[in-house]
Amino acid sequence: MGKIGVVGSINMDMTVKAERIPLKGETLKGEDLKYVPGGKGANQAVAMAKLGADVEMFGCVGGDAAGISLVKNLRKTGVETKSIKTIEGVPTGLAMITVGENDNTIIVVAGTNDHVDVDYINEVKDALLECEIVLLQHEIPQETVEYVIELCAANGVKAVLNPGPARPVKKEILEKVAYLTPNEHEAVILFGEDISFEDMMKKYPEKLVITQGSRGVSTCLKSGEIVLVPARKADVVDTTGAGDTLNGAFTVALMEGKNIEDALAFANVAAGLSTEKFGAQGGMPSYDEVKEAMGR
Ligand code: RIB
Numbered sequence: 001m002g003k004i005g006v007v008g009s010i011n012m013d014m015t016v017k018a019e020r021i022p023l024k025g026e027t028l029k030g031e032d033l034k035y036v037p038g039g040k041g042a043n044q045a046v047a048m049a050k051l052g053a054d055v056e057m058f059g060c061v062g063g064d065a066a067g068i069s070l071v072k073n074l075r076k077t078g079v080e081t082k083s084i085k086t087i088e089g090v091p092t093g094l095a096m097i098t099v100g101e102n103d104n105t106i107i108v109v110a111g112t113n114d115h116v117d118v119d120y121i122n123e124v125k126d127a128l129l130e131c132e133i134v135l136l137q138h139e140i141p142q143e144t145v146e147y148v149i150e151l152c153a154a155n156g157v158k159a160v161l162n163p164g165p166a167r168p169v170k171k172e173i174l175e176k177v178a179y180l181t182p183n184e185h186e187a188v189i190l191f192g193e194d195i196s197f198e199d200m201m202k203k204y205p206e207k208l209v210i211t212q213g214s215r216g217v218s219t220c221l222k223s224g225e226i227v228l229v230p231a232r233k234a235d236v237v238d239t240t241g242a243g244d245t246l247n248g249a250f251t252v253a254l255m256e257g258k259n260i261e262d263a264l265a266f267a268n269v270a271a272g273l274s275t276e277k278f279g280a281q282g283g284m285p286s287y288d289e290v291k292e293a294m295g296r
Contacts, residue, residue, distance in 0.1 A: 001255050002132030004048055005157075007058040007121070007148050008041015009113040009139030010074075010084070011093035012066040013240070013280055018100040030098070035066075037073045038095050038280040039113070040137040040164065043241045047248030047270070049078040051287045053255065056080035056131065058124055059140070060087050060112040067092040067112070077281075083124040087112045093139070099278075102236045108139060108165070116140040118147050125151070133158040133178070135251055138165050146173050162247045163190060174204075179254075181209045181247055198226055206260045209250070211243060217264050229264040232272030232293070241280030246271035249290065269293050 016030035037046070045057045057079050061067030063086050070092065074081050091111040098105045121128065121144060128134065134152050136145050136159060145161070150173075152159040158178035163169060166182075166189040174180060174190070182190055184197065187210050191200045201208050201220035209219045216230040249270035253263035270290045277283030285293070 001053060003054045003056060003130055004251060004255065005056050005058060005128055005131035005134040006041050006045040006048075006136075007116065007128070007134060007140065007144070008044065008137045009039035009093050009108075009110075009116075010042040010057070010059045010061050010067075010070050011039035011095045011108065011113070011139075012036075012070060013038030013095045013097050015097040015099055015240070015279070018098055020100045021098055021103060021105050034279070036279040036282065037070050038097075038241065039070075039093055040139050040162065040244055041135075042070065042074060043244035043280045044135050044137070044162070044248040044251075045074065045079045046077045046281045047241075047245045047274070047284045048252050050284045051249060051252045051270070051290070053252045054080075056083060056127060058083050058116070058121075058128060060085045060115040060120065062086065062090050062092040062112045063088040064092055066094070073281075083127050085115070085120055085123070087115045090115060097240055099238050099240065102239065104238070104240050106240070110139070113140050116144050118144055120144075121147055121151070129155050129157060131157055133160060133251060133255060135160045135162065135247060137162045138167055142167065142169075146170070149173050149176050152176075160247065160251055162243070164243065177207070179207055179209060179250075180204065181211060181250070183211045183213070183243065201226060209260075209264065211246060217246070217268060219260055219264065221260070227261055229261060229268055232269045234272040234275045236275045238278045238283070239275050241284070242271045242275050244280065245274035245284050248284075266290060266294070
């Protein structure tokens, strides 16, 4: 299997548990304050490394304690970190997460993730273009996302765009992506409210994958048939990072040569397993664990 690159965010997740998500203006008692590794980019890199893939992370951290421990964590899970840049004097990205009612809310403070800019990409370009496939999300500047997608397209490298958090993307950029994996909310931001999910998927067969939380994942096959790959039932502890696990596992399965339906089935099981433990990266499964769960 060739190398997979991730260009994206690296965050420290500050998580608290509460009996439920607070309402607007409400103060709730929380418990179990924890600082754990996160960031959509780093989470996807770790998910793929845990599944045995050869992964390199491209991103920025601060010279603070969070940045140092996050890079150490990536290295420990087997992710190549040589291209990660340390930006002195800028805090590492931080996410404030409330976990409650089998769901979460997240506020992200970009910090050094905003320094993943075009100049940085030019510095790491050689290593990036050694990758067979590159994953991107929306926690770094949009200009960088577009630049990387153009660069990949011009050099025969496939790009997978997980467009979260939601923001619009130019049509000509979407055309250059090999796979696009929004949730339903992000799909509406990309394609508007006047088109149904079915019609969106029909426009991009075997390329647009719409994730639907506990219902599963849908795509349109090249035959024109819409398929829903149902989610695996899980004993949910924490859904943080489930989408990242799905994106990572989907990419690994595609790299292995699986067809899109089988890749989504594999990714769904991996994502389900990831929700059964605490933390974005805490429950991410190994390849054998996914295979074993699929056989059950
Ligand atoms: O997708 C989950 C991630 O979103 C968290 O780890 C948090 O850092 C935010 O980026």
